[in-house]
Amino acid sequence: MITDAGLLTIGEQTALAGAIARGLVDAAEAVRLDRAAMARIALMVGQGSFGTDATIGFVDGFAQGFLAGGVVWKDEVLAYLRILGVGVTLGAAEFFYRPIVEEGETTGLSKQVRAELETLRSLQALRPVLQWLDEVGPAEAIEVLREMLPSADDLATMIGRAAQKWATTWLTELIATAPDAVAAGRHIGKLVGRVAIELVRGFLEPPVVSAQLMAASIVSDLEGAP
Amino acid sequence: MSAFTIIELAAGTSFGKAVRRFTIRIAGKKFGQITVRELSEAATKAALHDTERVIGLASVIIVSDAYRIYAVFVLRYPTVLKGIEKSTFAEMVKEAMTAGKRSFEALRGLIVEKMGWDLPETKDMHGAMEKVAKALAKRFGTKWSVPRLVANVTDGEGKQLGGSAVDQHRPGWSGLDHGGHRVEVALQHGGAVQDGG
Numbered sequence: 001m002i003t004d005a006g007l008l009t010i011g012e013q014t015a016l017a018g019a020i021a022r023g024l025v026d027a028a029e030a031v032r033l034d035r036a037a038m039a040r041i042a043l044m045v046g047q048g049s050f051g052t053d054a055t056i057g058f059v060d061g062f063a064q065g066f067l068a069g070g071v072v073w074k075d076e077v078l079a080y081l082r083i084l085g086v087g088v089t090l091g092a093a094e095f096f097y098r099p100i101v102e103e104g105e106t107t108g109l110s111k112q113v114r115a116e117l118e119t120l121r122s123l124q125a126l127r128p129v130l131q132w133l134d135e136v137g138p139a140e141a142i143e144v145l146r147e148m149l150p151s152a153d154d155l156a157t158m159i160g161r162a163a164q165k166w167a168t169t170w171l172t173e174l175i176a177t178a179p180d181a182v183a184a185g186r187h188i189g190k191l192v193g194r195v196a197i198e199l200v201r202g203f204l205e206p207p208v209v210s211a212q213l214m215a216a217s218i219v220s221d222l223e224g225a226p
Numbered sequence: 227m228s229a230f231t232i233i234e235l236a237a238g239t240s241f242g243k244a245v246r247r248f249t250i251r252i253a254g255k256k257f258g259q260i261t262v263r264e265l266s267e268a269a270t271k272a273a274l275h276d277t278e279r280v281i282g283l284a285s286v287i288i289v290s291d292a293y294r295i296y297a298v299f300v301l302r303y304p305t306v307l308k309g310i311e312k313s314t315f316a317e318m319v320k321e322a323m324t325a326g327k328r329s330f331e332a333l334r335g336l337i338v339e340k341m342g343w344d345l346p347e348t349k350d351m352h353g354a355m356e357k358v359a360k361a362l363a364k365r366f367g368t369k370w371s372v373p374r375l376v377a378n379v380t381d382g383e384g385k386q387l388g389g390s391a392v393d394q395h396r397p398g399w400s401g402l403d404h405g406g407h408r409v410e411v412a413l414q415h416g417g418a419v420q421d422g423g
Contacts, residue, residue, distance in 0.1 A: 098287060098290070099290060099294070100286065100287070100290040101286075101289060101290045101293050101316075105293065105312075106313075107313060108311050108312070108313025108314060109289065109313045109316065109317065110317060113285065113286055113289055113316075113317065113320065116283065116285065116286040117286045117289070117290075119283070119286075120283060120286050120287070132252065144248060147244060147247070147248045148241055148244035148245050148248055149244075150239070150241040151240060151241070153239070153240075154236075154239040154240055154241040157235075157236075157238075157239050158235045158236060158239065158241070161234070161235045162235055165231060165235075191235070192241075194232055195232055195233070195235050195236050195241075196241075196245050198232045198233050199233055199236055199242060199245040199246070199249070200245060200248070200249045200252075202233045203245070203246055203249040203250075204249065
């Protein structure tokens with residue numbers, strides 16, 4: 001099912017259409033695509049219906065990317081709880097509503113218990129996040145998109161960076177879609193949707209980036225995304 | 227591609243700022259305290275069969291429950307819990323429930339032991355001790371030292387013998403300092419391994 005671009009206003013659609021066209025061309029120029037690839041993109045963007053079609057694809061792709069990232073996030077949180085034994089010794093529902101010692105009441109407790117309380121508290125704080133991830137569907141994803149409509153500059157930056165990072169896969173796939181404007185828009189939308197949800201996650205989670213974490217299986221689950 | 231490189235794509239863009247505003251709006255203050263990235267590191271460890279955190283999680287749940295139980299107990303048994311702080315009680319419960327067989331007997335033993343430390347100062351206990359002293363003097367003669375109330379009496383293997391006990395020793399002994407002998411002393415002459423106060 002295609003998420004309907006009509007969920008956005010005409011103004012929003014027009015702005016998005018312009019941003020996709022300019023962002024794609026700017027990025028292509030910035031990464032110095034070869035002449036043949038540039039020609040394919042120029043041809044596609046030059047179509048009269050490009051803006052409308054690309055927007056349809058983008059909106060659908062955004063919802064897909066956003067929701068896919070949400071599923072990964074939720075799976076990882078639940079996997080973590082399973083590792084901790086929640087769900088075996090304690091039901092997940094019970095776990096999240098279990099009252100624990102308040103922050104101001106920890107005087108006298110051992111250092112280890114206080115540290116574990118902190119862990120438990122931050123785990124319990126995930127409850128509203130999981131609830132939210134449960135509630136978010138395509139329509140909600142588009143509501144999210146309305147609040148963060150990317151500008152042409154934003155798209156040029158993101159497409160350009162994606163092209164530099166994964167030139168042989170991401171950009172090649174994009175060029176291969178030409179002249180299908182809907183497919184191209186969806187390809188970009190998926191990326192931006194995934195960026196959005198990963199940003200949300202990144203904002204909610206402290207940016208602890210360690211070599212150990214990068215090597216962890218959790219991160220390897222994201223291989224191939226978006 | 228990792229999550230970090232995906233995020234990096236939006237670095238410095240107004241799109242990134244818009245997502246942040248959105249996040250703040252949906253998240254409110256509550257979400258701000260989440261520390262999942264660190265937890266992910268912990269999850270990595272846990273995946274490597276590190277069960278320490280599982281135990282830790284169970285123990286803080288027990289501690290939290292003990293806090294609630296304490297609130298009820300302290301109203302009903304103020305004397306029993308006199309001098310025992312909420313946190314001390316919770317740690318005691320945790321110790322009893324996460325170590326060994328998780329038995330309630332072990333928990334009772336810990337509470338009695340804790341009481342043993344506080345009770346020697348009470349009048350009732352002193353009265354009881356005098357009676358024991360007289361009985362002992364009658365039975366074993368008077369060449370024994372004045373009995374004293376001790377707590378935390380253990381055998382040679384460190385096994386707890388009871389909550390409180392009366393210790394009395396032959397002249398010339400320094401009582402409990404004699405390691406293995408204290409069992410004999412406490413049992414023979416105390417005979418008073420008192421459980422339950």
